[in-house]
Amino acid sequence: MKQxxxxxxxxxxxxxSIATVIGKAALDEGLYIKQAEVHGMSQRGGxxxxxxxxxxxxxxxxLIPLGGCDLILSLEPMEALRYLPYLSPDGWIVxxxxxxxxxxxxxxxDSIMAELGRLPHVITVDADTLAKxxxxxxxxNMVLLGAASAVLQGLGKEALEDGIRKVFARxxxxxxxxxxxxxxAGYDHATK
Amino acid sequence: xxxxxxxxxxxxxxxxxxxxxxxxxxxxxxxxxxxITEYIQMVRPEGVHCTWSSNEKTAMEEALGxxxxxxRAMVCMKHVGxxxxxxxxxxxxxxxxxxxxxxxxxxxxxMHSSQNEQDSRFYANFAFIPCLEPSNQQEAxxxxxxxxxxxxxxxxxxxxxxxxxxxxxxxIVETVAPEAQNELHTPDADHARQWVTLPANSKVRxxxxxxxxxxxxxVAAKSPFNAVHKGKDHKLGIITTGIAYNYLMENxxxxxxxxxxxxxxxxxxxxxxxEFAEQVDELLIIEExxxxxxxxILGVFPPAKPVHGRLDGTLPRTGELTPDAVKKxxxxxxxxxxxxxxxxxARPPALCQGCGHRDMYTMLTRTMTTFPEGRVFAxxxxxxLGFLAPFHAIHTCVEMGxxxxxxxxxxxxxxxxxxxxxxxxxxxHSGMTGLLDAVNDxxxxxxxxxxxxxxxxxxxxDSAGTGRLEQICYGLGVxxxxxxxxxxxxxxxxEMERILxxxxxxxxxxxxxxxRECIQTLKRHAKQ
Numbered sequence: 180m181k182q183x184x185x186x187x188x189x190x191x192x193x194x195x196s197i198a199t200v201i202g203k204a205a206l207d208e209g210l211y212i213k214q215a216e217v218h219g220m221s222q223r224g225g226x227x228x229x230x231x232x233x234x235x236x237x238x239x240x241x242l243i244p245l246g247g248c249d250l251i252l253s254l255e256p257m258e259a260l261r262y263l264p265y266l267s268p269d270g271w272i273v274x275x276x277x278x279x280x281x282x283x284x285x286x287x288x289d290s291i292m293a294e295l296g297r298l299p300h301v302i303t304v305d306a307d308t309l310a311k312x313x314x315x316x317x318x319x320n321m322v323l324l325g326a327a328s329a330v331l332q333g334l335g336k337e338a339l340e341d342g343i344r345k346v347f348a349r350x351x352x353x354x355x356x357x358x359x360x361x362x363x364a365g366y367d368h369a370t371k
Numbered sequence: 372x373x374x375x376x377x378x379x380x381x382x383x384x385x386x387x388x389x390x391x392x393x394x395x396x397x398x399x400x401x402x403x404x405x406x407i408t409e410y411i412q413m414v415r416p417e418g419v420h421c422t423w424s425s426n427e428k429t430a431m432e433e434a435l436g437x438x439x440x441x442x443r444a445m446v447c448m449k450h451v452g453x454x455x456x457x458x459x460x461x462x463x464x465x466x467x468x469x470x471x472x473x474x475x476x477x478x479x480x481x482m483h484s485s486q487n488e489q490d491s492r493f494y495a496n497f498a499f500i501p502c503l504e505p506s507n508q509q510e511a512x513x514x515x516x517x518x519x520x521x522x523x524x525x526x527x528x529x530x531x532x533x534x535x536x537x538x539x540x541x542x543i544v545e546t547v548a549p550e551a552q553n554e555l556h557t558p559d560a561d562h563a564r565q566w567v568t569l570p571a572n573s574k575v576r577x578x579x580x581x582x583x584x585x586x587x588x589x590v591a592a593k594s595p596f597n598a599v600h601k602g603k604d605h606k607l608g609i610i611t612t613g614i615a616y617n618y619l620m621e622n623x624x625x626x627x628x629x630x631x632x633x634x635x636x637x638x639x640x641x642x643x644x645x646e647f648a649e650q651v652d653e654l655l656i657i658e659e660x661x662x663x664x665x666x667x668i669l670g671v672f673p674p675a676k677p678v679h680g681r682l683d684g685t686l687p688r689t690g691e692l693t694p695d696a697v698k699k700x701x702x703x704x705x706x707x708x709x710x711x712x713x714x715x716x717a718r719p720p721a722l723c724q725g726c727g728h729r730d731m732y733t734m735l736t737r738t739m740t741t742f743p744e745g746r747v748f749a750x751x752x753x754x755x756l757g758f759l760a761p762f763h764a765i766h767t768c769v770e771m772g773x774x775x776x777x778x779x780x781x782x783x784x785x786x787x788x789x790x791x792x793x794x795x796x797x798x799x800h801s802g803m804t805g806l807l808d809a810v811n812d813x814x815x816x817x818x819x820x821x822x823x824x825x826x827x828x829x830x831x832x833d834s835a836g837t838g839r840l841e842q843i844c845y846g847l848g849v850x851x852x853x854x855x856x857x858x859x860x861x862x863x864x865x866e867m868e869r870i871l872x873x874x875x876x877x878x879x880x881x882x883x884x885x886x887r888e889c890i891q892t893l894k895r896h897a898k899q
Contacts, residue, residue: 189718202377206543212377215540217483218402218830223753225720230540240621241540241614244694246706261715264708281721286714294712 180210180333181234183243185262188254189279190217190227193320196346197252198229200324204334204342205233215241224281226258233333252327254306254320255279256291271300273327273369275319277307302326302369309364318361325365336366374546380537381406383508383544384475386414387515391471392550394442395420397430399800400829401449402484403538404477408447409832418552423826425835426771426800427452431459431474438472438528439566441556443519450478450491455771455801461498463528464580465573466566469558471519472528474500477538480660480691484828486751486770488689490660495530495637499584502530502637503596504613508542510635514596516550521590525583526562534659535691537614584638592640599647602627608651610634610644610668612658618697619657639667648676655700656680659692721756727887728754730859731821732762734867734885735790739764742875745788746781750774750802752794753827765792772801779805779814788875791818796826799836803843809880810848817874817881820844821859823889831892844882853877859885 184201186194198214205212215230230243245264251272253259259274266272272295278288295301304326306319321343328336343362347355378386385407388396393416398408400423411421420437424430427448437444446456453460453476460474476491495502503518505511511533518529558566565576591597607629611619616633632647634640648654648668653676656665665680679685685700686692699705722729732754739745749755749765750773757764767777774791782789793802798820809816820840826832836843844854853874857867867885874881888896 190720202541206375206377211543213540213542214377215536216379218406218539223720223723223756224718226718238542239617239619240694241536241617242693244621244698244706246708257715258718260712263711266709268707282716282718284716286716290714294714 181232181236182250182332183248184231184233184250184252185243185248185265186229186231186252187258187262188227189258189281190224192254192279194227194229194254197320197324198231200321200339200342200346201231201233201334203345204338207341208334208338210235210333211238213238213241226261228262250327250331252323254323256288256295256303257286260291260294269300271302271330272298273302273304273323273330275306275323276303277305277319300330302330304365304368306365309368310361313360313364315357315361318358321358321361322365322368325362325367326369328362328366329369376544376546377541378508378512378544379406379539379541380505380508380511380533381477381539382410383511384505384515384531384533385410386544386546387512388445388473388519389414389416389419390546390549391516391519392443392552393419393445394470394552395434395437396445396447397424397433398447399424399427399430399452400826400832401452401477402829403479403533403535404447404449404452404475405829405832406538407475423833423835427456428459431456431463434472435459435463435466438468438470439466439557441470442553443471445473445475447475448477449485450476450489451485451487451770452476453489453491453494457494460494460528462568464498464500465568465576467526467562467576467580468522468528469526469556469562470553471522473515473518473522473531474528475531475533477533477535478660479535481535483535488661490663491530491532492637492660492663495532496663499580500528500530501525501587501591502532504532504635504637505537506614506616506633506635508540508544510596511537512544512546514635525587527580527583532613534614588638588640589642591636591638592643594636596636597640597643598633599643600627600631600633602629602631604629605650606652607655608632608647608653609655609657610647610664612664615657615659615692615697618692618694621694622698622701622703634664639664644668653677653679655685657686657692657697657700719759721759722753723890725890726753727823727859727885727889728757728821730861730864730887731792731819731885732757732764733861734859734864734871735792735819736762736764737864738868738871739790742788744786745790746786747790747792748774748778748781750791750793750797752797754792754794754821757792771797772805775802775805775809775816775818778816778818779809779812782815783812787815789816791816793818793820794827795820795822795824795836795840796834798840799834799843803847806844806849806880806882807847814880815878817871817883820882820884822884822886824886825889825892827889827891831889831895840884849880849882853879853881854884855882856884856886859887
């Protein structure tokens with residue numbers, strides 16, 4: 180089993196919380212993990228990504244090779260397309276559809292959706308709206324993870340839910356439940 | 372007892388140092404090294420010093436004091452921090468280490484958050500200090516512990532070199548039981564004199580240091596961290612250093628087709644390299660950073676056999692390595708990839724909405740439009756982003772502290788107004804001595820110390836002069852009536868502009884301090 184995942188978004192959106200949950204779940208499942216993160220200057224509203232690699236065998240490179248990524252998990256629709264050269268021909272894109280508008284020349288949403296529509300394996304989810312609907316507006320990242328769990332190999336829904344419980348435990352039961360609800364809303368959206 | 376943790380390379384190194392009986396970490400924040408010290412601050416091991424230093428030189432000297440006292444100390448910085456502490460670093464080889472002394476430099480090839488790609492291994496060579504370069508997080512942990520013992524056994528500091536991907540990538544690390552801290556013990560009679568670097572003492576010490584360095588080369592030749600892996604096809608031999616090994620192995624999914632020499636401990640063991648090279652027809656050198664090993668092997672005379680790497684274009688001359696760059700160097704076919712859609716546009720980093728630097732720059736650019744001959748000399752920090760749209764506010768940024776001193780030089784050369792923009796943390800790091808020069812020179816400059824009460828760019832670490840900036844300026848000799856404090860908010864633009872124009876009109880050193888807390892630390896404090 181190997182899953183190479185690129186998590187993408189804009190600095191401050193919370194891609195690292197997704198990585199932490201997947202990492203915790205993978206550790207408990209006895210998988211090998213490597214997760215390259217971006218810290219520093221580019222975090223200030225720039226595009227950010229994290230390369231997350233899971234495998235039942237030892238992993239060498241911290242970076243995913245071109246054409247090798249099994250899943251692009253993006254909190255922002257244009258950012259999902261930025262990493263297309265890394266996506267394997269069989270790979271999936273799971274992306275939030277709410278754009279993050281902090282640049283003057285952001286492309287038309289219709290053309291972004293058209294590009295996504297041309298790809299064979301795409302799940303789109305309006306994670307921001309779904310998170311607001313369940314009154315947990317800060318949990319859009321867990322909505323997205325829930326949607327991705329429908330296609331993520333090697334880690335089941337239960338393992339990921341357990342990861343959420345452990346990662347958010349120190350923030351209290353209410354936060355844990357809000358994140359679990361967000362995760363399930365994303366999962367239901369992707370599987371219905 | 373072994374424990375499994377998921378740790379960043381930075382954190383694994385920090386945990387290794389803690390488990391080696393560390394007494395103190397001394398550091399100035401800098402990407403990608405910041406998380407080493409932050410991890411130790413989070414763990415808070417009992418009796419371990421872990422607050423931030425004013426700059427890398429003070430950090431190195433503080434650690435040297437701990438080492439003199441027989442206890443174990445670590446100094447952490449980004450690669451350009453090595454330039455700041457170079458005087459202390461190079462001379463620490465002359466004093467030697469008493470308690471284990473480990474210096475960590477985190478290099479940033481590809482310049483993700485830096486102004487150059489300098490490779491810290493050259494500093495180790497230059498100073499005759501051994502260097503360790505982990506290739507994975509477990510090695511970062513194991514080598515940190517080994518480094519303290521190596522330092523004490525040979526009586527020299529040890530440099531640990533990380534690169535961005537090593538520092539900022541997580542993996543599972545197995546830890547072992549911690550060692551106790553050393554007892555207080557000052558240098559013995561044989562070593563006491565070398566701590567006073569009078570020529571008479573250093574002339575005795577220097578040849579001994581060179582002998583130690585020769586001995587350390589043989590230690591590196593025998594080190595388990597430098598390993599030869601057998602391969603059937605001897606047409607090619609591959610030498611990798613540090614993290615480059617991972618990119619090679621990403622391409623060798625079924626073991627080693629060619630012999631591979633993995634180097635992670637220096638000085639470069641020449642014996643090991645020669646023995647390895649004898650078995651093969653050609654060499655490929657894969658190293659993250661600048662071609663240190665490749666240059667050492669090539670020398671000046673034509674090599675006995677072909678040597679490929681960054682210098683002959685087999686690998687890119689600049690930037691960090693990738694699995695794909697190494698794949699190409701091995702002659703493997705590239706992966707077929709989908710192109711990036713043309714609609715994807717760049718999303719450069721920007722100052723946060725609500726950031727005080729924004730209001731400072733809005734006011735500054737508005738004022739400077741009436742002084743087209745004026746120039747703004749800026750510095751290192753979030754506010755360097757003032758170069759980008761919509762501000763286009765600054766004309767220079769070189770290294771920590773250069774704003775004030777360059778403005779001073781430019782003012783003497785005839786530029787008016789010459790304005791320096793520097794952050795509070797950069798000011799106490801390397802700006803204060805420059806301000807003293809400017810005062811002594813009676814330079815006609817305006818210094819804006821944009822004070823957000825933190826070290827913002829690296830994530831909000833304590834800033835050394837918080838609450839004392841005015842007193843520091845008075846103490847350095849700036850006239851109190853020309854030290855002006857403002858609150859950078861849109862409602863205050865008119866007042867800010869009036870003050871700036873008054874100080875531009877004053878022929879002498881003025882300091883304006885726009886002061887408002889960093890929006891990121893403010894949010895964090897509001898949550899607590």
